[in-house]
Amino acid sequence: ETGVTQSPTHLIKTRGQQVTLRCSSQSGHNTVSWYQQALGQGPQFIFQYYREEENGRGNFPPRFSGLQFPNYSSELNVNALELDDSALYLCASSPVGQGGTQYFGPGTRLLVL
Amino acid sequence: AQSVTQPDIHITVSEGASLELRCNYSYGATPYLFWYVQSPGQGLQLLLKYFSGDTLVQGIKGFEAEFKRSQSSFNLRKPSVHWSDAAEYFCAVLNSGGYQKVTFGTGTKLQVIP
Numbered sequence: 001e002t003g004v005t006q007s008p009t010h011l012i013k014t015r016g017q018q019v020t021l022r023c024s025s026q027s028g029h030n031t032v033s034w035y036q037q038a039l040g041q042g043p044q045f046i047f048q049y050y051r052e053e054e055n056g057r058g059n060f061p062p063r064f065s066g067l068q069f070p071n072y073s074s075e076l077n078v079n080a081l082e083l084d085d086s087a088l089y090l091c092a093s094s095p096v097g098q099g100g101t102q103y104f105g106p107g108t109r110l111l112v113l
Numbered sequence: 114a115q116s117v118t119q120p121d122i123h124i125t126v127s128e129g130a131s132l133e134l135r136c137n138y139s140y141g142a143t144p145y146l147f148w149y150v151q152s153p154g155q156g157l158q159l160l161l162k163y164f165s166g167d168t169l170v171q172g173i174k175g176f177e178a179e180f181k182r183s184q185s186s187f188n189l190r191k192p193s194v195h196w197s198d199a200a201e202y203f204c205a206v207l208n209s210g211g212y213q214k215v216t217f218g219t220g221t222k223l224q225v226i227p
Contacts, residue, residue, distance in 0.1 A: 004156075031213060042117075042203055042217035043157070056214055090156055092215075100145055100213040104157040 004029075004105035006091050012111045013081050021076040021108045025093030032074040033102060034066060037088040049074060078110075086112045115140040115206050119218035126194050127226050134189040134221050136204030145207035146187045147215070148178055152200045160202075163187065174198070199225045 003026040013019050025032055031050045035043035045058035049068035063079040072093070078085055088109050092102035116139045126132055138144055145164050149157040161172025168180040178189045187204060201220045208214040 006156075033213065033215070035215075042205075042219045043215075045214045045216070048213060058214065092157075094213060100207045100215075101147075101159065101162060102213070102215055103159065104149070106156040109154075 004091060004093050004103055006089075006105040006108050008108060009106070010109045010111075012113065014113050015081055015083060017081050017112075018077065018079045019081060019110060021078075021089050021091075021110070023074045023076070023091030023093075023105055025072050025074070025091070026095070026103075027072075029072055029093035029095050029103070031094040032068055032072065033092045033094075034074070034076045035090040035092065036060070036085075037090060037107070038084075039087070043090055046076070081112045083112050086110060115144070115208055115216050117204050117206050117216055117218035119202075119204055119221050121221045122219070123222045123224070125224040125226060128196050129193050132189075132191045132194045132198070132223070134202050134204075134223070136187045136189065136218060137185050138187060138204070138206045139185065140206055144187075146178075146180060147205040147207070148172065148176070148187075148189050149203045149205060149217075150174075150200045151203065151220075157203065160189070194223075194225055196225045196227065199223055 005024045007022045033048040034046040037043040048056040052068045065077045067075045088107045090107045091105045118137045147162045148160040163170045163180045201222045204218045
């Protein structure tokens with residue numbers, strides 16, 4: 001399965017600013033997860049949303065927050081951007097009944113100057 | 114907590130040669146395991162997954178992986194590599210608790226030479 005989309009593809013912000021990244025999953029995918037992938041690293045789990053509620057969180061500070069909407073689209077918000085927030089942000093969605101199999105979008109590359 | 118180790122950061126193989134990428138996991142229960150591939154500047158594509166049953170799993174693009182519980186390993190193999198297989202490969206394990214957190218290894222970058 002494919003079809004997870006993310007916007008924008010690239011973004012440049014300055015330190016201290018706020019950013020919102022968006023993700024649209026396929027119909028029937030009721031769980032969405034967000035990951036941060038720093039250059040040369042594997043993706044790191046930020047948090048997961050299920051039925052519009054956050055139901056799991058990785059080791060990220062509260063300035064990383066999210067939303068999931070009734071149509072299963074999602075947003076990742078990052079406040080007070082820091083230089084280390086520069087990374088590829090990946091959204092992944094899971095279809096109902098597929099036991100955690102996650103399908104990833106192409107990512108948003110964020111550069112913080 | 115679960116973890117994944119990919120001991121090879123970078124591997125170079127000749128086109129047509131066989132390939133094996135190593136993955137070791139640490140997880141208390143029966144693991145759900147994945148291999149993903151990432152081309153430069155792209156998202157992750159699922160190659161294959163193991164949840165239960167047959168320990169030899171077939172995936173897309175001619176890849177297969179074998180789950181060995183005794184060795185805590187889930188190595189990825191391909192009998193004959195194509196130049197288009199050059200990419201970064203990530204092994205991952207799913208947390209089967211209250212939410213579906215996937216823990217990734219640090220990846221193995223595959224270079225294919227003609």
